[in-house]
Amino acid sequence: MNDLPEPSTIRVFVALAPPDEAKDELAEALWAATAGYPRLRWNRIEDWHVTLAFLGELPATAVPPLRSALAGLAASHAALHLGLRGGGHFDGRLLWSGIDGDLDGLHRLAADVRDVVGSCGIAFNERPLRPHLTLARARRDDPTSVPEVAAALAGFAGRPWRAERLHLVGSNVGRGPGPIRYRDLEAWRLGAG
Template identity: 30%
Template sequence: MVRTFLAIPLPASVKETLARLIKELRETSADVRWVRPEGIHLTLWFFGSLSEDRLARLKEALARESLGESFQLKGQGLGTFPPGGRPRVIWVGVSGDLDRLRELKRRLDKIVVPLGFEPERRPFTPHFTLGRVKSTRGLARLLKALSHLKEAVSLPPFEVREIVLYRSDLRPDGACYTPLRRYPLQGGGS
């Protein structure tokens, strides 16, 4: 079985900015499992554990379809899930060509749902996960830092030129992601 997901990869410049942000938030000493910056991405579909046969069918279906044109995104703002109450996930929001991003998500839904994958029940909320809150230790300091930085977070814009099907291996020091297949978008000019 192969644990897989489909995502938009981020360029090094964006990951470097996110690494600096995580470093600053770490200084709160809050009990958060921070994501390794090199692994940050924008998840489009999480498939869970797939057999090799089902994974092959998914790869083929994605390769057959046009996924649309390239577009620009930008990370902006800072928030938590759930929006009210005790935070469980810390994230950076996404701005830019959200209409094209939503269209890409709709195209993917039309490809993968007929393969037997259950569509997500929650609305698609594009974001970059920075960390998962493990306990309330240091939470007040973390919330103060998040409030202070909330509007100041603005990442360099980047061109979305491809989506990637990743393998996710869970390890004690965090998940490790390996690209299985890349699917280019049309265009790709800046």
């Protein structure tokens, strides 16, 4: 029995998630890297996502208005045709796979998500959208060469897939030891309305 109270704050972001087949294809391409670079902090495949807006730590009371607003937004946007392609890194520490396909549609959806979040009175650090899927991070005390792994992914081109659902995701960052864990707070089918 869990008698712990629900947290008063939650770390939240809005994202798209590739289907399992697309993630499995990329995982297969990464197999040698995951074996060859065990000191990297590899994200769990089930947590792979494409962030549209990172909202940070929010009061739990901010989530219900977001749910309603994002549901309406999702209904007004069509599914997107995307793909995973290549690899790269940010600052030699964060390894990612690139996103290919309907990037104009992806940018429009992200802009609309950010507008909706702002209309709910939620202030967040708006960084320019650089569509990617985060795969791993180098530990601060480990000079592992993320650029080498990124270069090995340069020729990767996954099969196209449809992004059909918009996800409001919460994470446990800052809530104890262990790896980051994500959970859908809610998800909506794009173009369902």
